[in-house]
Amino acid sequence: MASVQPSAAALAPQRPSTAATLPSPSISPRVFPFPRTRARRLEVAARAMPWPHVLTVAGSDSGAGAGIQADIKACAALGAYCSSVITAVTAQNTVGVQGVHAVPEDFVGEQIRSVLSDMSVDVVKTGMLPSAGIVKVLCGSLRKFPVKALVVDPVMVSTSGDTLSGPSTLTIYRDELFPMADIVTPNVKEASKLLGDVSLQTISDMRDAAECIHKLGPKHVLVKGGDMPNSSEAIDVFFDGKEFIELRGLRIKTRNTHGTGCTLASCVAAELAKGATMLHAVQVAKKFVESALYHSKDLVIGNGPQGPFDHLFSLKSPLYKMGSLHKFNPNDLFLYAVTDPGMNKKWGRSIKDAVKAAIEGGATIVQLREKDTGTREFLEAAKACVDICRSSGVPLLINDRIDVALACNADGVHVGQTDMPAWEVRELLGPGKIIGVSCKTPAQAEQAWKDGADYIGCGGVFPTTTKANNPTLGFEGLRTVCSASKLPVVAIGGINAGNAGSVMELGLPNLKGVAVVSALFDRECVTTETRSLRSILMNACSKS
Ligand SMILES: Cc1ncc(COP(=O)(O)OP(=O)(O)O)c(N)n1
Numbered sequence: 001m002a003s004v005q006p007s008a009a010a011l012a013p014q015r016p017s018t019a020a021t022l023p024s025p026s027i028s029p030r031v032f033p034f035p036r037t038r039a040r041r042l043e044v045a046a047r048a049m050p051w052p053h054v055l056t057v058a059g060s061d062s063g064a065g066a067g068i069q070a071d072i073k074a075c076a077a078l079g080a081y082c083s084s085v086i087t088a089v090t091a092q093n094t095v096g097v098q099g100v101h102a103v104p105e106d107f108v109g110e111q112i113r114s115v116l117s118d119m120s121v122d123v124v125k126t127g128m129l130p131s132a133g134i135v136k137v138l139c140g141s142l143r144k145f146p147v148k149a150l151v152v153d154p155v156m157v158s159t160s161g162d163t164l165s166g167p168s169t170l171t172i173y174r175d176e177l178f179p180m181a182d183i184v185t186p187n188v189k190e191a192s193k194l195l196g197d198v199s200l201q202t203i204s205d206m207r208d209a210a211e212c213i214h215k216l217g218p219k220h221v222l223v224k225g226g227d228m229p230n231s232s233e234a235i236d237v238f239f240d241g242k243e244f245i246e247l248r249g250l251r252i253k254t255r256n257t258h259g260t261g262c263t264l265a266s267c268v269a270a271e272l273a274k275g276a277t278m279l280h281a282v283q284v285a286k287k288f289v290e291s292a293l294y295h296s297k298d299l300v301i302g303n304g305p306q307g308p309f310d311h312l313f314s315l316k317s318p319l320y321k322m323g324s325l326h327k328f329n330p331n332d333l334f335l336y337a338v339t340d341p342g343m344n345k346k347w348g349r350s351i352k353d354a355v356k357a358a359i360e361g362g363a364t365i366v367q368l369r370e371k372d373t374g375t376r377e378f379l380e381a382a383k384a385c386v387d388i389c390r391s392s393g394v395p396l397l398i399n400d401r402i403d404v405a406l407a408c409n410a411d412g413v414h415v416g417q418t419d420m421p422a423w424e425v426r427e428l429l430g431p432g433k434i435i436g437v438s439c440k441t442p443a444q445a446e447q448a449w450k451d452g453a454d455y456i457g458c459g460g461v462f463p464t465t466t467k468a469n470n471p472t473l474g475f476e477g478l479r480t481v482c483s484a485s486k487l488p489v490v491a492i493g494g495i496n497a498g499n500a501g502s503v504m505e506l507g508l509p510n511l512k513g514v515a516v517v518s519a520l521f522d523r524e525c526v527t528t529e530t531r532s533l534r535s536i537l538m539n540a541c542s543k544s
């Protein structure tokens with residue numbers, strides 16, 4: 001029997017408590033940081049609101065990586081209540097599915113009735129529906145007790161390849177359930193099965209499949225490409241009947257992928273229950289799965305080929321706010337776009353257009369660094385950029401200006417050594433926001449970690465004219481800081497298409513990406529430059 005190893009989190013160095021590191025004795029670290037503020041008022045208002053409620057109608061997984069168990073954990077992680085109707089009990093572990101025991105149709109109906117006749121359910125999410133009879137019972141119940149949205153995850157085959165729903169259910173899925181659905185979320189194997197075993201090899205095939213499934217009646221379709229061979233990215237295709245959107249995420253190398261489909265659909269349901277639009281719900285869900293996989297990549301549970309992952313990874317760090325839109329994912333540092341007012345003016349672009357273009361080209365995080373923009377104009381632009389970034393699932397940070405970050409509800413701030421200290425920023429922003437700190441030495445990196453930062457920016461890697469009098473650290477300086485850092489690092493300073501590959505190919509510990517200003521914004525077409533830098537970075541990462 002393989003030995004059980006301690007989790008990565010248990011082995012990770014523990015951050016000293018804030019109490020031990022706060023420089024000012026006058027501030028009590030145990031008091032929640034913003035008692036008298038707008039945030040406090042929002043907290044009070046939130047308490048009076050009903051709890052967003054998802055009902056999952058799915059099978060039980062005894063190994064608790066997928067099924068009902070995954071659905072409940074995913075909803076809990078995103079702040080939604082999750083009631084559960086069990087359609088089948090499976091004997092299942094990390095090796096595969098050893099047995100399936102379907103719950104009698106009328107008892108599935110009784111469970112649904114119990115929940116829907118009493119509780120105010122916002123969204124129903126379906127998983128394993130083992131027989132045509134159970135699908136019929138569900139459709140009948142939904143007609144009797146309508147809900148705001150129906151999310152259908154057409155679970156047919158488990159990740160281990162075991163059949164969970166026979167061919168007899170295909171017809172009723174297509175004829176009765178799909179026309180009632182707000183979204184259907186097949187992976188490529190399921191999409192292929194639903195369409196009569198068509199071959200799906202490319203993104204273009206996924207688009208065609210999404211269009212065909214949309215014709216069966218659901219309002220939206222998400223074809224998930226996580227299983228597509230030969231892809232360094234996890235690309236899903238979203239279709240709303242008019243427009244196709246390719247949602248790109250990083251492919252996390254881990255065996256712990258059991259339950260990703262159930263989790264994604266449950267997250268979509270939770271976000272819809274909280275009032276999100278469909279595209280936004282899908283983007284948050286995809287980000288959540290990516291973050292959970294990243295945080296769980298080294299966990300060891302079970303001896304089989306497919307392990308479960310940790311839905312509640314955010315509980316391990318007090319700096320993650322429950323239910324916040326952006327739990328910090330270090331992979332977001334991959335292509336970090338930093339705006340510059342002079343450059344954008346020179347090329348006749350507004351801040352908003354610059355940000356839109358960078359996101360279109362594949363920027364994974366955006367910082368508004370608007371040194372000479374007046375506060376009022378800055379805030380107005382920041383609010384517009386928050387909307388743009390949120391609808392694309394890209395975090396937006398504000399450089400230096402905590403006041404602007406608070407006023408526009410940005411995802412965080414970036415501060416340097418002469419700006420407000422990070423621990424003080426944390427006090428003001430609370431635990432759920434992202435804080436980055438510029439560091440040029442190991443001692444500064446250590447302090448940033450103690451102060452509760454999420455990442456550090458390290459530079460100048462190369463000489464730059466964008467920031468006056470900025471010392472150049474070179475590769476050796478970057479290596480020294482990366483090796484010492486307990487936080488993820490983004491490299492900055494003079495980085496462009498000609499040298500970005502060489503930075504990533506260093507393969508430095510903790511180095512997650514590059515931050516760039518002029519290489520994106522002092523150019524005619526921001527989208528083109530961002531796209532080409534992204535592909536350079538992807539190539540470099542696949543080499544190192
Ligand atoms: C990602 C990132 N890294 C470093 C900086 C520089 O911050 P700072 O040292 O405070 O200098 P200014 O940007 O404020 O001039 C950054 N902005 N972003």
Ligand SMILES: Cc1nc(C(=O)O)sc1CCOP(=O)(O)O
Nearest residue numbers: 459460464466493494516517518
């Ligand atoms: C904002 C900033 N901070 C730096 C640091 O070393 O901390 S270098 C820098 C400017 C980066 O601009 P460009 O990509 O145009 O060289």
Ligand SMILES: [Mg+2]
Nearest residue numbers: 400415416419
């Ligand atoms: Mg600064």
